[in-house]
Amino acid sequence: MSTIPKSRLAALAVFLIVLALFPLGANGYILGVLTTAFYFAVFAMSWDLLFGYAGEVNFGPTFLIGLGAYGAGMSNALLGLPVPLAIVVGALAAVAGGVALAIPALRLSGPYLGLITLVSVLLLQQAIVIFAGVTGGEIGLSVPDVLSISSAANYEYALAFMLVSGLILFLISRSSLGMILQAAGQDQVAAAALGFNATRHKILAFAVSALFSGLAGAFLVFYLGTASVSAVVDISIGVRVIIAAVLGGRRTIIGGAIGSVFLIVAGELLRPIGQLSTFVVALIALVVIVLFPDGLLGLLPHRRGA
Amino acid sequence: MLAIQILIDGFAISTLYALGALGFTLIFGVSGVLNLAHGGLMVIAAMIAWYLDTSLGFGPYVGALAGVAVCLVAALVTYGGIVRPIENSRAVPAHERELFVLTATLLWGVMIQESLSYAFTNSPITVQPLIAGTVSILGVRTPINEIFIAAVAWAVMGALWLLVNRTQVGRRLLAASINPRALTLLGFELDRIYLFVWVIYGLLAGIAGVLLGSFLGSGSDYVPGLTGSAFTIVVLGGLGSVSGTLIAAYIVGYIETVTAYLVSPSLREVPALILLVVVIYMRPQGLLGRR
Numbered sequence: 001m002s003t004i005p006k007s008r009l010a011a012l013a014v015f016l017i018v019l020a021l022f023p024l025g026a027n028g029y030i031l032g033v034l035t036t037a038f039y040f041a042v043f044a045m046s047w048d049l050l051f052g053y054a055g056e057v058n059f060g061p062t063f064l065i066g067l068g069a070y071g072a073g074m075s076n077a078l079l080g081l082p083v084p085l086a087i088v089v090g091a092l093a094a095v096a097g098g099v100a101l102a103i104p105a106l107r108l109s110g111p112y113l114g115l116i117t118l119v120s121v122l123l124l125q126q127a128i129v130i131f132a133g134v135t136g137g138e139i140g141l142s143v144p145d146v147l148s149i150s151s152a153a154n155y156e157y158a159l160a161f162m163l164v165s166g167l168i169l170f171l172i173s174r175s176s177l178g179m180i181l182q183a184a185g186q187d188q189v190a191a192a193a194l195g196f197n198a199t200r201h202k203i204l205a206f207a208v209s210a211l212f213s214g215l216a217g218a219f220l221v222f223y224l225g226t227a228s229v230s231a232v233v234d235i236s237i238g239v240r241v242i243i244a245a246v247l248g249g250r251r252t253i254i255g256g257a258i259g260s261v262f263l264i265v266a267g268e269l270l271r272p273i274g275q276l277s278t279f280v281v282a283l284i285a286l287v288v289i290v291l292f293p294d295g296l297l298g299l300l301p302h303r304r305g306a
Numbered sequence: 307m308l309a310i311q312i313l314i315d316g317f318a319i320s321t322l323y324a325l326g327a328l329g330f331t332l333i334f335g336v337s338g339v340l341n342l343a344h345g346g347l348m349v350i351a352a353m354i355a356w357y358l359d360t361s362l363g364f365g366p367y368v369g370a371l372a373g374v375a376v377c378l379v380a381a382l383v384t385y386g387g388i389v390r391p392i393e394n395s396r397a398v399p400a401h402e403r404e405l406f407v408l409t410a411t412l413l414w415g416v417m418i419q420e421s422l423s424y425a426f427t428n429s430p431i432t433v434q435p436l437i438a439g440t441v442s443i444l445g446v447r448t449p450i451n452e453i454f455i456a457a458v459a460w461a462v463m464g465a466l467w468l469l470v471n472r473t474q475v476g477r478r479l480l481a482a483s484i485n486p487r488a489l490t491l492l493g494f495e496l497d498r499i500y501l502f503v504w505v506i507y508g509l510l511a512g513i514a515g516v517l518l519g520s521f522l523g524s525g526s527d528y529v530p531g532l533t534g535s536a537f538t539i540v541v542l543g544g545l546g547s548v549s550g551t552l553i554a555a556y557i558v559g560y561i562e563t564v565t566a567y568l569v570s571p572s573l574r575e576v577p578a579l580i581l582l583v584v585v586i587y588m589r590p591q592g593l594l595g596r597r
Binding site: 051055057059104107108110111112114115116118119120122123126129130186235236239242243246275276278279282283285286289290292293294 | 388416
């Protein structure tokens with residue numbers, strides 16, 4: 001475990017204070033963009049825990065995100081649960097989904113698991129459309145309660161949520177769990193021979209990743225005021241999560257947050273070119289992946305050799 | 307009557323699925339690459355064929371040939387510009403290469419989809435049938451084009467079989483899929499074999515794309531679905547297994563057709579997806595996989 005130099009720690013603290021004070025200067029539009037980016041950052045960081053550390057190819061991050069979002073949205077809209085309780089329900093739904101994905105992950109690897117996770121998203125999407133009566137179908141489900149109507153408050157919630165989640169995920173990745181996951185991801189037999197129970201750790205990794213994905217999905221629903229397939233389930237959202245994590249730098253956790261903010265802000269800046277913005281974002285990501293596989297964080301000098 | 311209709315339509319769709327998925331499984335079998343830009347390549351072929359025929363007035367045959375040619379070029383760009391640089395990159399660790407290729411080709415597919423939708427809008431198009439008219443089979447009016455499509459697809463697959471099993475270069479392909487290192491030791495250039503596989507793949511994807519465009523229509527929104535169904539068929543049949551791919555293509559094609567006719571067209575993908583999940587849980591290597 002490497003120690004972080006004091007100068008960097010100080011720079012980080014200053015940066016966070018500036019971030020927290022942002023609402024004083026920025027207008028509602030910029031705050032809105034960043035709020036979305038912060039929730040997205042948690043999606044990407046959770047994904048990185050599974051891929052970067054456990055080596056699990058999860059092509060369906062939106063399966064977990066969607067379960068959290070719809071679990072929370074439906075328990076608020078249909079059962080009338082208060083927002084905090086609804087968020088807990090959403091997170092539990094996502095954890096259940098994560099454990100369900102972990103079971104095939106114990107037996108499958110690489111493309112097979114990738115396909116299963118991809119199919120899980122398609123099936124969730126179909127289920128939402130089929131049970132349109134309770135899920136709102138393709139139009140989406142609007143929730144009666146929201147976190148706050150003030151964009152500054154929403155921004156601070158999202159920032160705090162991202163920082164706490166990021167810190168927990170980062171500590172997990174640097175703990176023995178992260179090390180064992182990495183070892184098992186690279187050579188399961190060797191890890192088992194050293195006496196580590198790879199099965200238990202993998203299930204735990206899926207559960208933790210699902211917990212944060214689901215929480216972020218649930219928060220996002222109460223920020224947007226609606227849960228819809230195009231916002232939290234669609235494959236293209238999942239692709240963006242993966243792009244963000246790889247773009248920022250995989251196996252770093254923080255990279256996911258940097259990649260997400262970069263991706264969302266770039267998407268907004270490119271809005272004037274309209275339709276082509278997705279093309280340009282995909283192109284940037286492709287160039288980074290082919291030329292700099294370690295992502296944006298990998299471009300920094302003297303990073304720890306992971 | 308309905309049963310015969312399902313039988314005929316299902317056959318044509320399944321045959322096209324088989325043709326499309328065959329190239330996908332071929333490059334996996336020989337070079338270990340899963341190309342997630344597959345759907346994009348198929349749609350490029352159909353859109354070019356449609357554009358040259360309908361908008362520029364070159365006629366369906368020139369259009370179809372140009373579509374296949376452009377698809378071939380796009381496949382070679384995929385290989386030379388994306389897959390090869392990643393495989394040769396020292397910065398990508400060997401055990402992560404597969405995921406990098408998957409992610410990069412997925413992005414490439416997104417780029418193809420977006421540029422097609424920018425150039426031709428995302429509204430669906432239909433490639434003109436190469437042969438017009440209908441014929442009655444056991445009382446069911448069937449477009450001749452549908453029979454033509456199935457015939458062309460089977461002819462192409464037959465030619466592929468001959469190529470792989472009866473020619474020198476085909477044996478090299480087989481050898482590369484079984485033991486690439488031994489082939490290198492015998493003095494064959496693996497790079498040239500891979501290039502050759504990608505040429506075959508480009509042709510197969512192009513032909514399948516144009517034919518599918520004249521049967522089910524095409525458009526930039528079809529890209530993810532086509533990639534998904536090829537991936538599904540190939541995994542269901544067993545990655546790298548040609549006969550498995552054929553069988554799986556017919557299973558998926560018929561399940562989809564039956565669902566579309568008897569239940570609801572909007573649910574056509576669901577039963578095949580559920581079947582896929584069940585098969586992967588029970589038998590991860592697929593129906594005829596060798597793993």
